[in-house]
Amino acid sequence: MNLLVAAIADLIAISVLTFGVYYRRHFRRDLVLSYVALNVGIMAVAGMLAGGGAGIGLGMGLFGILSIIRLRSDAITQEEVAYYFVSLAMGLVNGLHPDPIWVAPAISAGLVAVLFVADHPRFAHRTRRQLVTLDRAYPQEPELRAALERTLGAEVLHLSVNELDLVRDLTIVDVRFRVAARQPVADLAGLRLPQRAVEQVR
Template structure:
């Protein structure tokens, strides 16, 4: 192996460590995926290096990229953010493992991938946007009424939502909600207010009775 190949391997290991530990684990604290990212990166790096020394075409390397991706994505459910980290780890390993006549373009591409992931997953980017699965304690079929109900319950502006389940028997609604926080004030649920009303009336009646006795 040439000096440029060893240099790319060192750059790959540094970039993979920054991606897994410096970005992903520091922000999301999932140790299992850190292991997956590093293992996939080094594995792809090694296989791509072997394919390169065997003078196998670049198309086979990209085919390996696709096969590994399909196997991993079908093995368990992961979020879109984790998919992005996974593909970034794959891409870094593949770029560093394939033979390069000049290492500087490859180093630049690896740096670009890490920089884009740092910026795209930064906590300051779209910091007010949220996503939740919400189950309401009543069945709401009207979309306008449902949006108003969600905004009142969440105390936020709903940007998009999709009804996943409308249960007319058990009187519940399951909604996938995307919303923006900090723009509304959350109200007290009506049922809670109604539940507290009898207690207040009872207390008033007791005071009046006591006043009558005195």
Template sequence: MPRIAIYAFDLAAVTLLVFGLYFPRHRRRDLVVAYLGVNVGVLAVAGLLSSSTVGAGLGLGLFGVLSIIRLRSTELDQHEVAYYFSALALGILGPLGEDPAWLSPALMGLILAVMYVGDHPRLLRHYRRQVMVLDTAVIDQLALVVQLERILGARVHSASVERVDLVNDTTTVEVRYSLDPKRALARQTELVGVRQ
């Protein structure tokens, strides 16, 4: 397959990844530039290395260095890390995977399909993670879970205490929970009754 066709596949794939999947779902503009820039940069470097005697080893080393530098520069959520590595992988797949000709486009399609399904809003949509600061110092784990379930109107799967401040009477907790429509409705009814 001509090299220009592989580059076209990569550019189409990263455009679909960024503008078809990532941005409509997460709306973080600064990462659009990062994903596009890193993809095209890796594509260019991998294209140059694949035609030289340096080999793929240096290209894969560059892949690792780029990812370490980028991931240490700002805090990213896990889904953003997945998109970041997908953009990197798309950029390196094209130039370094030329034989057989169908393999690179097929792997690019596989990456896009996995990201589409794995980050789909309907997949595990009732499950949430949140860091909360409670206005009481709670040390007992069972009491903490009961209080969180009452506040959230949800089923708490795990509650990891990050900080208990006995002076200011607060508890900072990371909670993983799933929404229960019946509990949520009961909680909304309770809140409406309190406001009236």
């Protein structure tokens, strides 16, 4: 009975996570298939191991082995890596279906809720990260910061110089910045538009 309840909870949880949260925010159909397949496969293997008396130790060993697998077919973002690990964890937890019967469903619901909140579009929605190549060498950080803020039109929060080439006059920097709040339509480019034109643009 525990395994049946855990399997149903896992299918509901992975469906909500992939179709209700991930796809609606990131729109990658190929990774939806990967997450579902990974989750269901791990749940099946963990359920078989638990049924054979392998125990939690072997299950955690399986988690450790799978967690170091690199997805070489395509580049994925750090957000997508987070969904990968949660899909893996939910499959393992529900496959092991620990007692009492409500533990696995509760953990699955908690993992989905955590990702829903942590990956919400309203969280730090003005913060960006970008690798910027400047056609000038900036050995001094204050000058580099000012040049980045002029180029990006944003407040630089953190920067890390990846390459400083004084011969080729080149700077490559990894920068985190906060974009400015959206300006009213009537103030774009310093223009004062008539009210009717503003309403049409909106």
